[in-house]
Amino acid sequence: MxxxxxxxxxxxxxxxxxxxxxxxxxxxxxxxxxxxxRSVDELAQVAGLTMANTSQHLRVLKQAxxxxxxxxxxxxxxxxxxxDVLVLLDALRTTAERHLAEVKQLVQSYLTTRDELEPLARQELLDRARDGLVTVLDVRPEEEYAAGHVPGAINIPLQDLESHLADLDPKHEVVAYCRGPHCILAFDAVAKLRDKGFKAARLEDGFPEWRQAGMPVETTH
Amino acid sequence: MxxxxxxxxxxxxxxxxxxxxxxxxxxxxxxxxxxxxRSVDELAQVAGLTMANTSQHLRVLKQAxxxxxxxxxxxxxxxxxxxDVLVLLDALRTTAERHLAEVKQLVQSYLTTRDELEPLARQELLDRARDGLVTVLDVRPEEEYAAGHVPGAINIPLQDLESHLADLDPKHEVVAYCRGPHCILAFDAVAKLRDKGFKAARLEDGFPEWRQAGMPVETTH
DNA sequence: TTATTACTCAAGTGATTACTTGAATAGTAG
DNA sequence: CTACTATTCAAGTAATCACTTGAGTAATAA
Structure with missing residues (x-):
């Protein structure tokens, strides 16, 4: 027994x-x-870790x-x-957000200082984009954009945003998105755009969630 | 910035x-x-931990x-x-099962020694139960059964199974379930029943998953 | 009141973890 | 071949974790 x-x-x-x-x-x-x-040194750079340390973390992730x-x-x-790993990560985020007051507060305070507009839902974005009412802005690096993006989205990585403001139609509302609901790129982009007088909002979450939800995806060939 | x-x-x-x-x-x-x-000492007992240790683990879970x-x-x-915590736990199990060879092997070897019959899907169980073809057997302790169970299921906790075999109709196939896809109660029950000449199978997973899937639930008043 | 039960808290110990540093390996370029 | 790059490996350290022991705290019972 x-x-x-x-x-x-x-x-x-x-x-x-x-x-x-x-x-x-x-x-x-x-x-x-x-x-x-992602290559190891890309990962090390973005996370601000040494190569050796990054390599060890990756080994743990791999062994799991x-x-x-x-x-x-x-x-x-x-x-x-x-x-299924995406599902797992999403479940982790969801649980953390729902039950940890600290996360709520963190996101809350960040949102209110950076983004007074409510984030936009996925379907709403598609509808408005189809009607030509909004400019969809992908602020991720070029390679990520190329690997897959929201149909019709234009790509201006965050660091290039300032110098490419002329590409954007000031009459259109701009909807920015990046890597996920807690990726800070879109927050920063919205802050910068609103600073320059654009009407800007965030997509409710990021590209992985978009793809996950079965929404259409465009790639650059 | x-x-x-x-x-x-x-x-x-x-x-x-x-x-x-x-x-x-x-x-x-x-x-x-x-x-x-669950009370702390119930939990301590079932997990084989001291009260103090259990209490500390519970504190960690609470703070998370x-x-x-x-x-x-x-x-x-x-x-x-x-x-959402159930969803998280399920995602964890799913990921572990899909990607960890060790888990696959562990479940596999356990299944083949204990339960040669394939587990039964939820809807299939409901269909067969409605037609009176199977006896649905809940092998969890009485309190858990009372808190909610599969409609029409009878409750025989595992330790009482041997002395209650007479309650079961040998002509009917028996489908056992317990707490979840990796709960060992149902495995043991199926092993015991088959040992006694019954035709027995496991439900594909356990009661929490049943409830989670929106299937009907019966409670004892 | 004292005793008992169910639980939590606090201190201590050995094991594990995160990170650093420096060396080793494997693939590429000259 | 040597030099270089991307990555991994190995050893060491400080911090954290799991668990034990023993004391402390509520709520109930006698």
Whole structure:
């Protein structure tokens, strides 16, 4: 009978996945990997970690089965090992947001100082874009945009926004999006645009969620 | 601009939830709490931990926003803080099962030694039960059964199964279920029944998943 | 009142984790 | 071949974690 070992072993295995999610830097790496395949030094740079440290975090994620990697030339590219990992990350964010007062407050205070407009829902964005009422703005880096973006969206990475304001029609409302509901790129973009007199809003969440929801996706060939 | 702190703080908060999921004992407690409200010593007993240790684990789960508690008389009852926690646990299990060879192997070897029959899907169970073709057997303890069970299911806790075999119709197939896809009660029950010559199978997962899927639920008044 | 129960808190210990530093490996370029 | 780049490995340290022990706190019972 017993089976106490089976149970114990099983929960220990589940805990390995939990452990992989138990560190802020690893979660940041995961969110970044969720956008597209990433090399180790890209990841190290964006998360502000050393190569060695990043490599170790990636090893943990890999051993937990959350990411896989392939080697191409000198570089090693990491990606999520499946869509279920996106679901898991989303569940984690959702739970954190619903039950942790600290997260609510953090997002709240950031939103009110940066973005007084309510974020826009996905379907609403598609409708307004189809009617030519809004300009959809993808503020992610070029490679991410190329890997897949919201149909009709134009790509101006955040750091280029200031010098490309002329490309935008001041009469149209601008809807910015980036990597996810907690990616700060879109917040910053909206802040900058509103500062320059544009009417700007954020998409309710980011591109991975858009794709996940089964909305249409355009790629650059 | 900056906002590096916002991002960092946000991921740290998310990691708090991950940390809560990073220990096997805590996951076991969570799965047990997912069934119904539980007192601390019930939880300590089932997980084989000391009271103090259990209490500390529960504090971690509470601070991560995964459970809440209420005091009634001497006892403190813990429960999940929302359905989104069930979703999170399910995502964790799913990811672990899909990507961790160890889990696959563990479940596989356990299934093949204990349960040669394939588990039964939810809707299929309802259909067959409605037609009177199967006996649905809830092998969880009485209190859990009372808190909610599959309509028409009879309750025989695992330890009473041997002495209550006469209550079961040998002509009917028996479908057993318990707390979840990895709860060992149903495995053991099926093993015992098949040992006694019954035709027995497991429900594909357990009662929380049944409830979660919006299937009908019966309670004992 | 004292005793008992159910639980939490606090201090201590060994194990694990995150990160750093420096060396090792593998693939590419000259 | 050597030089260089991207990555991993290995060793060390400070911080954190899991668990134990023993004391402390409410709520109930005698």
């Amino acid at each position: 017993s089976s106490g070992n089976f149970k114990h072993d099983l929960f220990s295995q589940f805990a390995r996945v939990g452990k992989a999610l138990s560190n802020g830097n690893r979660l940041e790496l995961l969110e970044f990997i969720a956008q597209a395949e 089965g959350l990411v896989t990697c392939r080697k191409e030339g000198l570089k090693v590219y990491y990606r999520l090992s499946g869509d | 900056s906002s590096g702190n916002f991002k960092h703080d946000l991921f740290s908060q998310f990691a708090r939830v991950g940390k809560a999921l990073s220990n096997g004992n805590r996951l076991e407690l969570l799965e047990f709490i997912a069934q119904a409200e 926003g995964l459970v809440t508690c209420r005091k009634e008389g001497l006892k403190v009852y813990y429960r999940l803080s929302g359905d």
